[in-house]
Structures are given as C-alpha cells and as structure tokens.
Amino acid sequence: MVADAAEAWPVVLRQSGAVLAAMTSGFDPSVPNMARVYNYWLDGKDNFPADRAEGERLLEIYPPLRDLVRENRAFVTRAVTYGAEQRISQFIDLGAGLPASPAIHQAARAVQPDARVAYVDADRVVLAHARALLATSDGVAAVDADLRDPAAVLGHPDLRAVIDPATPVCVIFGAVLHFLDADAACAVTAGYGCLMAPGSYMIISVACNDDEALAKRLSEEYTAATWHNHTREDVAEFFDGLEMVGPGVTEAKHWRPWTAEPALCSRQGHVLAGVGSLRDLHELETPAQSRGRGAGRRRPP
Ligand SMILES: C[S@@+](CC[C@H](N)C(=O)[O-])C[C@H]1O[C@@H](n2cnc3c(N)ncnc32)[C@H](O)[C@@H]1O
Numbered sequence: 001m002v003a004d005a006a007e008a009w010p011v012v013l014r015q016s017g018a019v020l021a022a023m024t025s026g027f028d029p030s031v032p033n034m035a036r037v038y039n040y041w042l043d044g045k046d047n048f049p050a051d052r053a054e055g056e057r058l059l060e061i062y063p064p065l066r067d068l069v070r071e072n073r074a075f076v077t078r079a080v081t082y083g084a085e086q087r088i089s090q091f092i093d094l095g096a097g098l099p100a101s102p103a104i105h106q107a108a109r110a111v112q113p114d115a116r117v118a119y120v121d122a123d124r125v126v127l128a129h130a131r132a133l134l135a136t137s138d139g140v141a142a143v144d145a146d147l148r149d150p151a152a153v154l155g156h157p158d159l160r161a162v163i164d165p166a167t168p169v170c171v172i173f174g175a176v177l178h179f180l181d182a183d184a185a186c187a188v189t190a191g192y193g194c195l196m197a198p199g200s201y202m203i204i205s206v207a208c209n210d211d212e213a214l215a216k217r218l219s220e221e222y223t224a225a226t227w228h229n230h231t232r233e234d235v236a237e238f239f240d241g242l243e244m245v246g247p248g249v250t251e252a253k254h255w256r257p258w259t260a261e262p263a264l265c266s267r268q269g270h271v272l273a274g275v276g277s278l279r280d281l282h283e284l285e286t287p288a289q290s291r292g293r294g295a296g297r298r299r300p301p
Contacts, residue, residue, distance in 0.1 A: 027124065027125050029048040029049075029050060030048075030050050031050060032050050032051050032053075032054035032223055032224040033051060033123070033125070033224055034123075034179070034224040034225040035097045035098050035121075035123050035125070035126045036048065036051040036098065036125075036224075037051045037054050037055045037058075037222075037224050038069060038097055038098070038175070039051070039097070039098040039100075040052050040055040041055055041059075041065060041066050041069040042069055042070065042073065042100055044098060044100070046098045046099075046129065051224075054222070054223060054224060057221060058218060058221055058222060061214075061217060061218060061221060062209075062214065062218055062268075062269060064267055064269050065269065068207060068252075068269055068270070068271050069175075071251075071252045071253045071271050072174060072175050072205050072207070072252055072271045072273070073100055073174075074252070074253070075205055075252035075253070075255050075271065075273045076104070076172065076174040076203065076205065077102055077107045078255065078256055078257075078258060079172075079203040079255065079256075079273070079275050080104055080107040080108050080170065080172065080203070081107055081108075081110065081111055082245075082246070082256060082275065083108070083170035083201045083203070083275075084107070084108045084109075084110070084111035084112045084115060084170075085111055086201065086277075087112070088112070088115075088168055088169065088170045088200075088201060089108075089112045089114055089115045089116065090115070090116050090117075090162075090163045090164065090167065090168070090169040090170065091104055091105070091108050091115060091116070091117045091118070091169065091170045091172060092117075092118045092120060092153070092154075092159070092163060092169055092170070092171045092172065093117060093118065093119050093120060093172045093174070094120050094147040094153070094171065094172060094173050094176060095120070095121060095147055095173065095174065095175070095176030095179075096119035096120060096121045096126065096130060096134075096142075097121065097126060097174075097175075098125075098126055098129050099129055099130065099133045099134055103134055104117050104119070104172065105117040105134065105137075105139075105140050114139065115139070116139035116140070116162040116163060117134075117139070117140050117141070117162070118140075118141045118142075118143050118158070118159040118162055118163050119134055119135065119140070119141070119142050119143065120143040120145050120147055120153055120156075120159070121142075121143075121144070122144065122145065122146050122147070124144070127142050127144050130142035139162050140162065141158050141159060141161055141162045141163075142158070143156050143158045143159045144158070145159070147173075147176065147188065148180070148184065148188055150188065150191035150192045150194075150195055151191070151195065154192075154195050165195060165196070165197065166197055167197050167199075168196075168197050168198070168199035168200045168201075169196060169197065169200050169201075170200065170201045170202075170203060171192050171196060171200065171201070171202050171203070172203045173189070173202070173203065173204045173205070173238075174203065174205050175205055175206065175207060175271070177189070177204060177206050177230070177238060178206040178207050178208070178227055178228050178229070178230060179225050179226065179227065179228070180228065181228050182228065182230055182231075182234040182237070185228075185230070185234070185238055186234075186237055186238060186240070189202065189204070189238040189239070189240075190240065190241070193240075193241050193242060193278060196278050197278075198278055198279060199277075199278065200277070200278045201245075201275055201276065201277050201278070202239065202242055202275070202276045202277075202278070203273075203274075203275050204235065204238055204239065204273065204274055204275075204276075205252055205271050205272070205273040206230050206235055206271070206272055206273075207227070207269070207270070207271055208229055208230055208231070208232070208235075208269070208270050208271075208272050209229055209268050209269045209270070210268045210269075210270070211268040212229075214268060215229040230272070232249060232272060235249050235272045235274065236248075236249050236274075239274060239276040241278075242276025242277060242278055243276060243277050243278075243279055244274055244275070244276055245275050245276065245277050246274070246275060247274075248274055249272055249273070249274040250272070250273065250274065251270055251271065251272065251273070252270075252271035252272070252273040253271075255273050255274065255275070
C-alpha cells in the first residue's frame with residue numbers, strides 16, 4: 001500500500017523550500033534557529049545568545065508566547081497518552097524538535113511499555129540530540145527526513161526499523177504545520193492520511209493569532225522560519241477525512257485536560273489542537289480521488 005501511494009502522492013517539497021534549506025545549511029549559532037528558539041521558550045538549555053535574543057524580542061511583542069509553547073507541549077503529551085490508551089504502540093513524531101520532558105516515548109511507554117517511536121526532523125543538530133538522548137533504547141529511532149514527503153518518511157529505513165506503517169500508528173504534527181502554508185499543510189496531512197493504516201490517529205497543533213496586525217508583526221520579527229497564521233477552518237481542513245475524537249479542534253489547553261478546566265481568558269494567541277482517527281474512510285477512495293477532493297476544498301490563492 002505504501003509503495004502504490006508513494007507513486008500516487010506528489011512530494012510537497014516546493015513550498016517552504018527556503019525554510020528547509022535554512023535548517024539544513026549547517027550549524028550556525030549566530031543565526032536564530034526554530035528548534036532552539038522553541039527550546040528557549042520551554043526553558044531548555046540547548047540554545048545560544050542569538051536564539052535567546054530572538055525569543056526575548058518576540059516575547060516583548062507578545063508575552064503569552066511562552067505559555068502557548070508550554071500549553072502545546074502539555075497537549076502533545078496528553079494526546080500521545082490518549083493514543084497509547086487506544087492501544088496504539090507506534091508513534092511518529094514529525095518535526096520532533098529538541099528533546100523535551102516528557103519525551104514522546106516516555107509518555108507513550110507510561111501506558112504501552114513496548115511503544116516504539118520514530119523522531120523525524122530535518123535539522124542535523126536536532127537529530128544529533130535525538131540520537132544521543134532519545135534513541136538510546138530499543139524501539140526508538142531518530143530519522144533524518146523532510147516531513148513534507150510522506151511516502152519517503154514512511155519508507156525511510158531508519159523509521160522502518162521501529163515502525164510498521166501497515167499497522168495503526170499515531171502521527172504527530174506538534175507545532176510544525178504553521179511552517180507550511182495552508183495548502184501545503186493540507187496536502188501533507190492528506191498524504192499521511194492516505195498512507196496510514198485504518199485505526200491510526202493524527203495529532204495536530206498549530207500556533208495562531210486572531211489579531212492580523214499582531215500576527216503580521218510576529219511573523220516579520222520571527223526570522224528563524226516563515227510562520228503562517230492558520231485559521232481555525234484551515235486547521236479543521238488538515239483533518240479532512242478523519243473522525244475527530246474528544247472536543248474536535250479546540251484550544252490546546254482545553255483538549256481533554258487532566259486538571260480542572262482553566263478559566264477562559266480572552267487571548268489573541270492560541271494553540272489550536274485536535275486529534276483525528278482514521279476509520280476505513282480512505283479505503284473507499286483512491287489517492288487520486290482524495291487528491292481531487294483536496295484540490296476542491298482549498299480556497300483559491
Ligand atoms: C517548534 S519545533 C516543534 C517541536 C515539537 N514537535 C513540539 O511540539 O514540541 C519544530 C521542529 O520542526 C522541524 N521541522 C520544520 N520543518 C520541517 C520539515 N519540513 N521536515 C522535518 N522537520 C521539520 C524543525 O527542525 C524543528 O525541530
């Protein structure tokens with residue numbers, strides 16, 4: 001099934017090519033890097049003065065950013081726990097980022113002790129950390145791949161060493177689809193949706209801002225990557241063809257919270273998040289039909 005679909009699905013590499021080129025052009029501590037700026041906001045130690053300066057500059061413009069990043073990480077942990085509770089024992093973390101606590105394999109193994117995890121990223125520094133700190137036990141791999149190419153990711157030998165895509169998986173897009181424009185993000189999620197086995201889950205979170213002027217300013221000031229301000233409707237479309245579980249697309253902190261629901265506060269910035277499950281809908285249509293459906297659902301440029 002993966003081989004057939006690999007031919008049917010185009011690689012979505014044209015979009016955001018500049019971002020990937022910047023990520024893979026080598027290690028330069030003097031240039032802000034998206035994984036390291038995020039690590040700074042999470043109070044991590046794997047960042048440099050240029051990353052901290054960029055992180056601080058953005059916090060001055062929008063102070064809740066640090067809360068949003070933490071809410072994102074907490075959501076991903078809860079969603080992975082949920083997936084493991086549904087008896088999923090394979091997890092693919094796309095755009096894994098620098099190690100954070102708990103790591104995906106730790107959260108998954110708290111429920112499924114034999115859970116296997118592939119950490120996928122295209123940043124060689126992230127991969128070096130993943131190999132040294134995460135992929136140290138059986139069933140955990142660091143995979144050097146571009147998440148925009150679903151067939152290449154799922155066919156990658158390092159991923160195949162721990163993941164069998166013919167059986168249900170949980171695919172995680174944590175805080176990464178906002179680095180693709182909405183059309184590319186839709187094509188990428190549809191690509192994975194087409195290749196995943198029935199019974200699989202997809203976890204998505206993206207950072208958004210309701211204030212267009214503020215979003216524009218944040219995007220301009222964020223030099224580590226191109227950030228796209230997706231709408232709630234965009235995020236819902238990323239799940240097209242999947243059945244939403246829990247509350248649907250919602251604020252990350254309101255997705256099946258483990259503690260009492262925090263009071264609603266009016267904030268322009270959000271992490272919109274959700275979890276979708278793949279029933280057997282994709283078996284009812286071919287990739288070509290699905291691609292046609294995808295083309296129709298996007299608004300014109
Ligand atoms: C903000 S971090 C997200 C960290 C983590 N997923 C989380 O939710 O906490 C984004 C990561 O995505 C990676 N990334 C961005 N675009 C990518 C691409 N096209 N292919 C693979 N990795 C990518 C970056 O290198 C970075 O490590």
